[in-house]
Amino acid sequence: MQRRDLLRILGGALALPALRGLSPAEAWALGRELHRTIERLPAGRVLDEHQLRTVAAIAERIIPATDTPGAREARVAEFIDLMLADWYDDAGRTRFLDGLVQIDARSRVTHGAPFVELTEARQTALLDELDAEVQALRDADLPTDGHFFQQMKWLTVHGYYTSDVGVREELKWTPIPGGYDPCKAFVPRTVGES
Amino acid sequence: MAQNTWDAIVVGSGISGGWAAKELTERGLDVLVLEAGRPIDPARDYIEHQPVYEFKFRGLGNRQRDRDRQFIQSVAGPFEEETSHFFVDDVDNPYTFDEDKPFYWIRGRHLGGRSLMWGRQTYRLSDLDFEANLREGVGVDWPIRYDDIAPWYDHVEDFIGVSGERLGLPQLPDGKFLPPMQLNCAEEVVKAGIARHFGDERLLTIGRCAILTQEHRGRAACHYCGPCWRGCITHSYFNSLGTTLPAAEATGRLTLRTNSVVAAVLYDEQRDRATGVRVIDSITRHEREYSARLIFLCASALESTRILFNSATSRFPDGLANSSGELGNNLMDHTMGGGATGTIPGLEDRIVQGNRPNGIYVPRFRNVKTRHADFTRGYGFQGGAGRGGWGRGASTRGVGAAFKHALRDPGPWSFTFYGFGECLPYATNRVRLNPERKDAWGVPVLHVSAEWGDNERKQLADMAVTAAEMLEASGARDISAFVQDNAPGLGIHEMGTARMGRDPRTSVLNGYCQTHDVPNLFVTDGACMTSAGCQNPSITYMALTARAAAYAVDKLNRREL
Numbered sequence: 001m002q003r004r005d006l007l008r009i010l011g012g013a014l015a016l017p018a019l020r021g022l023s024p025a026e027a028w029a030l031g032r033e034l035h036r037t038i039e040r041l042p043a044g045r046v047l048d049e050h051q052l053r054t055v056a057a058i059a060e061r062i063i064p065a066t067d068t069p070g071a072r073e074a075r076v077a078e079f080i081d082l083m084l085a086d087w088y089d090d091a092g093r094t095r096f097l098d099g100l101v102q103i104d105a106r107s108r109v110t111h112g113a114p115f116v117e118l119t120e121a122r123q124t125a126l127l128d129e130l131d132a133e134v135q136a137l138r139d140a141d142l143p144t145d146g147h148f149f150q151q152m153k154w155l156t157v158h159g160y161y162t163s164d165v166g167v168r169e170e171l172k173w174t175p176i177p178g179g180y181d182p183c184k185a186f187v188p189r190t191v192g193e194s
Numbered sequence: 195m196a197q198n199t200w201d202a203i204v205v206g207s208g209i210s211g212g213w214a215a216k217e218l219t220e221r222g223l224d225v226l227v228l229e230a231g232r233p234i235d236p237a238r239d240y241i242e243h244q245p246v247y248e249f250k251f252r253g254l255g256n257r258q259r260d261r262d263r264q265f266i267q268s269v270a271g272p273f274e275e276e277t278s279h280f281f282v283d284d285v286d287n288p289y290t291f292d293e294d295k296p297f298y299w300i301r302g303r304h305l306g307g308r309s310l311m312w313g314r315q316t317y318r319l320s321d322l323d324f325e326a327n328l329r330e331g332v333g334v335d336w337p338i339r340y341d342d343i344a345p346w347y348d349h350v351e352d353f354i355g356v357s358g359e360r361l362g363l364p365q366l367p368d369g370k371f372l373p374p375m376q377l378n379c380a381e382e383v384v385k386a387g388i389a390r391h392f393g394d395e396r397l398l399t400i401g402r403c404a405i406l407t408q409e410h411r412g413r414a415a416c417h418y419c420g421p422c423w424r425g426c427i428t429h430s431y432f433n434s435l436g437t438t439l440p441a442a443e444a445t446g447r448l449t450l451r452t453n454s455v456v457a458a459v460l461y462d463e464q465r466d467r468a469t470g471v472r473v474i475d476s477i478t479r480h481e482r483e484y485s486a487r488l489i490f491l492c493a494s495a496l497e498s499t500r501i502l503f504n505s506a507t508s509r510f511p512d513g514l515a516n517s518s519g520e521l522g523n524n525l526m527d528h529t530m531g532g533g534a535t536g537t538i539p540g541l542e543d544r545i546v547q548g549n550r551p552n553g554i555y556v557p558r559f560r561n562v563k564t565r566h567a568d569f570t571r572g573y574g575f576q577g578g579a580g581r582g583g584w585g586r587g588a589s590t591r592g593v594g595a596a597f598k599h600a601l602r603d604p605g606p607w608s609f610t611f612y613g614f615g616e617c618l619p620y621a622t623n624r625v626r627l628n629p630e631r632k633d634a635w636g637v638p639v640l641h642v643s644a645e646w647g648d649n650e651r652k653q654l655a656d657m658a659v660t661a662a663e664m665l666e667a668s669g670a671r672d673i674s675a676f677v678q679d680n681a682p683g684l685g686i687h688e689m690g691t692a693r694m695g696r697d698p699r700t701s702v703l704n705g706y707c708q709t710h711d712v713p714n715l716f717v718t719d720g721a722c723m724t725s726a727g728c729q730n731p732s733i734t735y736m737a738l739t740a741r742a743a744a745y746a747v748d749k750l751n752r753r754e755l
């Protein structure tokens with residue numbers, strides 16, 4: 001029996017008889033699959049639609065699709081929504097939401113429109129200014145934690161490189177690397193710059 | 195009627211309990227192993243190959259749940275989102291400590307215990323350690339010397355498989371090693387730097403670890419996936435679940451009961467012998483008693499101590515086998531976290547392939563050949579070198595395609611030394627029963643009073659200096675030395691609360707881990723330690739357990755127990 005069929009059956013009255021026929025290994029694989037399905041939470045538990053679109057746009061400008069998928073395809077905005085809902089405390093959540101308000105305010109002052117309506121080039125330029133502010137703090141040995149963009153960039157980087165596409169397509173991670181080479185000649189990956 | 199009498203009962207199924215089970219069954223005894231926690235099914239519970247995106251918080255931890263249920267466990271280094279199911283629930287398993295002196299008791303209550311997530315570092319003690327208390331007039335003298343334990347180290351290493359390099363050092367005796375793992379190129383640079391500048395005093399070697407570098411007794415060599423502590427489906431690192439317990443099972447003389455909380459050892463005043471244990475089923479809460487001619491406590495240092503306190507009788511009002519009054523005293527751990535980190539220049543065209551689950555080791559060099567003016571005993575360094583990955587992206591300037599693609603190349607090589615130091619046995623560092631508090635099964639809990647002393651703090655400060663010196667000697671740049679303030683317990687090497695000694699008036703156990711007071715009662719986990727050494731202690735617990743089991747069976751067969 002295919003796992004896909006099992007998942008479908010589990011939705012109906014036949015669930016129990018079908019489960020009884022499973023070996024422990026099959027039941028475990030199924031359990032993991034179900035778990036994964038259930039935990040892919042619908043986005044928007046904390047972020048409203050506009051905020052979600054804003055977060056998705058910022059994340060995609062930080063890590064865009066190139067020769068591999070970017071943050072949007074990696075569903076980084078949904079990960080950030082989950083983090084805001086279930087991981088951050090009130091202070092961290094508020095800091096993030098305030099940062100989103102400020103980024104739109106900045107965008108309106110400079111360009112007369114909210115962030116999501118800017119061209120990609122203008123979005124990137126605005127984020128680069130924020131990134132420079134964080135770097136200035138870093139250069140002065142001052143804490144960067146309080147800056148919204150540091151929080152946003154950390155969430156984006158973590159969310160992207162630990163996502164399904166980030167792990168498999170960008171990092172090309174394999175669970176079993178096949179031995180150990182302590183000093184392997186390193187050939188840089190082909191860089192997909194346009 | 196279900197069986198309720200065995201030749202021997204072993205309390206605990208971890209690194210010590212597994213060895214007791216193996217040795218006692220192989221020597222012909224019918225053995226009941228009681229594990230307080232749940233069974234572990236490797237097919238379900240081992241998750242070493244599961245990708246990070248299958249975890250809800252992608253490895254960042256379930257902060258809200260940790261704060262509510264694992265506020266102690268989640269402070270420990272090996273605790274992570276992926277392995278939180280291998281650590282106890284702190285609400286169900288409470289203990290208390292002095293208000294101004296935090297102590298972190300990091301526990302695994304499940305089949306295999308902490309042998310599932312242990313650090314796998316495997317170093318013998320030497321006579322420098324066994325003679326230290328006597329030489330310095332600290333605590334009591336160990337009742338054994340290296341020659342007593344050496345054949346048992348051989349016995350254990352031969353069975354579990356330990357990879358490492360032979361060095362011929364008196365303070366860190368060689369063992370029966372499988373081929374060593376390899377240092378990476380930046381570690382070779384530091385090794386050479388140390389040899390050049392400190393050759394007659396210090397050296398760097400690959401860690402000696404209970405991980406197979408070749409097939410060994412039917413277990414496969416390591417495949418370098420990395421996170422051993424999440425379980426290993428090929429049994430390439432040693433834990434009791436995949437190695438000693440199956441050996442015991444193969445004799446046909448093992449009975450294993452999980453979810454069995456041992457509340458107390460039963461003692462017969464007339465016969466002056468332990469007669470069995472009182473057990474609470476952790477699910478039904480039903481109590482029952484099991485009998486045996488021989489009892490081995492292998493529940494972990496503090497759990498075994500707690501069981502003895504909870505087994506007080508009219509003859510032993512302060513805890514079973516505690517006529518000395520030393521039960522609970524002399525709690526030790528290893529200090530942890532003096533060190534230094536730096537960047538190793540060059541080697542840009544070299545990377546490491548595979549995840550070596552082992553680091554470097556710098557054997558103890560303080561108070562070996564010469565006496566240090568500020569402190570006694572010593573410390574060893576663990577650590578290693580690696581290149582930065584994508585994680586540096588969050589603190590690197592840039593956005594966009596160039597930023598993303600720059601993160602494809604590894605970052606610079608960095609090297610970290612991380613020290614582990616010996617803690618002296620202080621009578622004032624101790625545990626007692628806290629009669630006010632009970633755990634989820636109604637068993638009275640422990641109260642811990644522990645703090646580092648002056649000697650420990652001076653060692654930690656020295657670690658930062660010597661680590662920075664070695665990095666400097668190796669040409670490292672951006673060196674930063676550190677002294678972390680890790681509270682006692684976080685080394686997860688708590689030990690010493692039922693110490694061995696020659697005199698029944700000042701120690702709980704004799705040289706065979708046998709209680710001075712009750713001849714058929716043994717304690718063979720970390721509780722038995724008379725001093726701590728600075729070496730990771732698990733192999734010593736294993737060797738002492740095997741030695742105690744051989745002795746106990748011999749005595750039993752001669753009807754001397």
